[in-house]
Amino acid sequence: MLDIAVEIGKIVEISGMKILVEVTENSKINKLQNNYGNSIFPISLNKLVFSKLPNNKKIIGRIIKISDKNLFKGNTLEHYDKNKYILEILLMGIYDEYINSFDTGINTFPLIGTKVYSLPEKLEKELFSKKTKNYLEIGNSFNNSSVTVKCDPDILFGKHLGVFGNTGTGKTCTIVSIIQGLKKGRLNVKDNNKNISPKIIIFDSNNEYENAFKGNNFKIRKISKEEIKLPHYYLSYTEYYKFLDASPGVQAPVLKEAIENLRKKTNEGKSFYFEKISNEIDEITKNSGLTPED
Secondary structure (H helix, E strand, O other): OOOOOOEEEEEEEEEOOEEEEEEOOHHHHHOOEOOOOOEOOOOOOOOEEEEEOOOOOEEEEEEEEEEEHHHHOOOOHHHOOOOOEEEEEEEEEEEEOOOOEEEOOOOOOOOOOOEEEEOOHHHHHHHHOOOOOEEEEEEEOOOOOOOEEEEOHHHHOOOOOOOOOOOOOOHHHHHHHHHHHHHHOOEEOOOOEOOOOOOOOOOOOOOOOOHHHOOOOOOOOOOOHHHOOOOHHHOOHHHHHHHHOOOOOOHHHHHHHHHHHHHHHOOOOOOOOOOHHHHHHHHHHHHHOOOOOO
């Protein structure tokens, strides 16, 4: 990873959240080396780049496609273009160097012809290692293993989070590592451990997680599926309709009447056994002359 910004090319097209960049520094790109003599390739898939905005902030993007535009032209020399590479870049967010802040909301775009640079290692660390009031280390950057990725656990667990991968690629281990890190690795802004006691529910359909948390200062309670009881009677009428796939014409009104009757028959006005719904529907249809299929 380079610790300097290297000019790659210029923007030739802006379309939504993507930009096209014409590589104008082919000779320089092909000969880059770091201080240890190792070759560096700033132009490759998933590499991060940046361009300057009119307000002097930096817009960050990721290379998602590399094309040779001479492939689409004739084979004669008059058609040959020395600036032959085109990069398709997906915009990720805007970095404000003055306040050291990265925002994924993009409301300003670069101008056509603006130069594009490789992202220096120092700036990449700022993007992925930003410390909040309390933060959690969740791993290293895929593009640069020396960059530690940190996040605010309140934001991470306060929204939907998905871990995707093929069988055997480590999805379970990743989830376990994040949860274990939440318990023992949550740090404050001064890098001091902050003791917390998170309460986490795991639906372990493949019996993978129980042994993962033994001996890690976790108190574990395993609940078998036979012990799980869902209070269906707290569902709304609409939720009952969706759960039982009741048609709006005839079935939904009958289902609603059945639930109302059962609630009236109970002391608390709500609690009743789920299987009694079917019996109550049979009584309603029998008295009304309808058939259960209606």
